[in-house]
Amino acid sequence: MVSASDEAPVTQLLARARAGDAQALGAAYSAVYEELKHAARSQLRRMRDAFQTTALVHEAYLKLAGGAPLAALDRNHLLALSARAMRQVLVDDARARKADKRGGGQEALTLTASLGNGDAAAVEVLALDELLASLHRVDERAAQxxxxxxxxxxxxxxxAAMLGISDRTLRRDWRRARAFLLAELGT
Known part of the structure; x- marks a missing residue:
């Protein structure tokens, strides 16, 4: 858990970034960098993906820093946006790997060939991304x-702290989200 004294500098840096200070976003991201690496490491370990932890965190930063102006309001919001950016990076990578399988000069994957860890992770990420899009339409907080x-x-x-809800509400929403995802999977 992060103390209020740790959160204040990040919130101030994000306010400066929203005001146009180009270096403030980098400083805010640096302040949460270790947390993001920990989150990326646990995600990649669970997926058994070949993506490197540091590369995932850096790619997520590039997604946040490029394009639209940053909308993060505080540390928790930055962490949530970073988790979404990591998801987008992994989905983009999975789509690219899947596209390579269809015509990127690779050997064709047959029904009898087994999926490697990276291929299985790509399929899992793409399936979860589709399910999350469906859940988002039904219950935005549960998808989050x-x-x-x-x-x-x-x-x-x-x-629960990030979303400003009680642990009990979070557990109820988590059960509802899991039930929805399992129903969509047909399990």
Missing amino acids: IVELRYFGGYSETEI
Whole structure:
């Protein structure tokens, strides 16, 4: 858990970044860098993906820093946006690997060939991304909880604090999200 004294500098840096200070976003990201590496490491370990932890964190930063202006309001919001960016990086990577299988000069994958760890992880990430999009249309907060748990690697207590809800509400939403995902999977 992060103390209020740790959160204040990140919040101030994010306010400066929203005001146009180019270096402030980098400083805010540096302040949460170790947390992000921990989240990425646990995610990649669970997926058995070949993606490197540091590369995932850096790619997520590039997604946040490029394009649209940053909307993060505080440390928790930055961590949540970073988890979403990690998800997007992994989904993009999985799609690219899947596209390579269809015509990237690779040997064709047959029905009898087994999927390697990276290929299986790519399929898993793409399937989860589709399920999360469906869940997001039904229950946005439940989708955010799944995203933070699965892609961010955060505990229930950390997620409840990030979202400003009680642990009990989080557990109820988590059960509802799991039930939805299992029903969609047909399990």
